[in-house]
Amino acid sequence: MQTKGNVVLHVADVQKHFGGLHALADIDLQVDEGKTHAIIGPNGAGKSTLLNVIIGRLAPSSGAVVFDGTVLTGKKPHEINQLGVARVFQTPEIFADLSVLQNVMTPAFARRDGAFRINMFRSVDNERGIREEAEHTLEDVGLMDRRAVHAGALSRGDKRRLELAMCLIQKPRLLLLDEPTAGMSRHDTNTTIELLKKIKSRGMTKVIIEHDMHVVFSLADKISVLAGGRIIAEGLPDQVRGDPRVQEAYLGGVH
Numbered sequence: 001m002q003t004k005g006n007v008v009l010h011v012a013d014v015q016k017h018f019g020g021l022h023a024l025a026d027i028d029l030q031v032d033e034g035k036t037h038a039i040i041g042p043n044g045a046g047k048s049t050l051l052n053v054i055i056g057r058l059a060p061s062s063g064a065v066v067f068d069g070t071v072l073t074g075k076k077p078h079e080i081n082q083l084g085v086a087r088v089f090q091t092p093e094i095f096a097d098l099s100v101l102q103n104v105m106t107p108a109f110a111r112r113d114g115a116f117r118i119n120m121f122r123s124v125d126n127e128r129g130i131r132e133e134a135e136h137t138l139e140d141v142g143l144m145d146r147r148a149v150h151a152g153a154l155s156r157g158d159k160r161r162l163e164l165a166m167c168l169i170q171k172p173r174l175l176l177l178d179e180p181t182a183g184m185s186r187h188d189t190n191t192t193i194e195l196l197k198k199i200k201s202r203g204m205t206k207v208i209i210e211h212d213m214h215v216v217f218s219l220a221d222k223i224s225v226l227a228g229g230r231i232i233a234e235g236l237p238d239q240v241r242g243d244p245r246v247q248e249a250y251l252g253g254v255h
């Protein structure tokens with residue numbers, strides 16, 4: 001397994017079988033530090049499977065995932081999260097009965113205390129610091145005016161923004177986004193694109209799975225195209241856009 005200097009995530013020769021189905025075949029993916037790397041491909045291409053292998057929800061049949069020199073394969077999702085890998089799911093995982101602000105404070109406490117448990121001895125000052133950090137993060141994602149609302153009452157787009165805030169407060173080195181704009185209006189999609197550009201300017205590495213080509217071409221530094229469980233093309237957005245194999249496999253008919 002050869003990894004280049006500024007590569008922060010290396011998916012090395014990964015295979016994944018589901019019974020007789022070869023869902024991922026010979027996947028070798030290298031993500032450069034500070035870049036936004038998009039993974040695109042038609043339905044059933046293996047995108048979610050790949051993401052789940054990276055975050056430890058699925059074990060690969062063979063191969064390994066290496067993050068910043070540490071082999072992630074074999075680690076539990078929460079251990080991978082503690083190493084600085086955060087992810088935003090298609091279905092937001094939030095605490096519906098807590099306020100928006102409490103939702104964002106929870107992972108910050110977990111980061112500090114090492115687990116989602118109540119620390120009876122934590123100081124009020126420390127709690128104030130975390131509250132301020134959470135408020136800054138809510139300002140970043142445009143949810144500050146909704147901080148007192150129960151998270152369950154938010155619109156779908158706002159729930160996704162909230163989940164993004166819950167990731168950002170962890171200050172991850174690598175953020176994985178599974179269709180971050182799915183189900184959003186064009187206006188919310190554009191707001192999210194601007195937000196993700198802002199995060200990028202702070203140097204956070206991102207892997208993004210996305211169907212919306214407007215989002216992909218607005219954000220990606222590099223694109224890998226999956227089809228039938230294999231990477232069939234990879235490169236800069238303009239190279240991928242013009243690649244006939246990609247047009248055949250995925251972009252066909254979409255201009």
Ligand SMILES: Nc1ncnc2c1ncn2[C@@H]1O[C@H](COP(=O)(O)OP(=O)(O)OP(=O)(O)O)[C@@H](O)[C@H]1O
Pocket residue numbers: 018021023041042043044045046047048049050
């Ligand atoms: N747990 C599982 N058990 C069996 N087969 C699975 C499982 N998860 C995924 N698959 C199969 O693996 C293949 C890849 O699925 P995957 O969900 O990774 O594709 P995808 O590119 O994310 O698709 P979509 O864009 O539709 O979400 C598909 O044929 C799917 O049916």
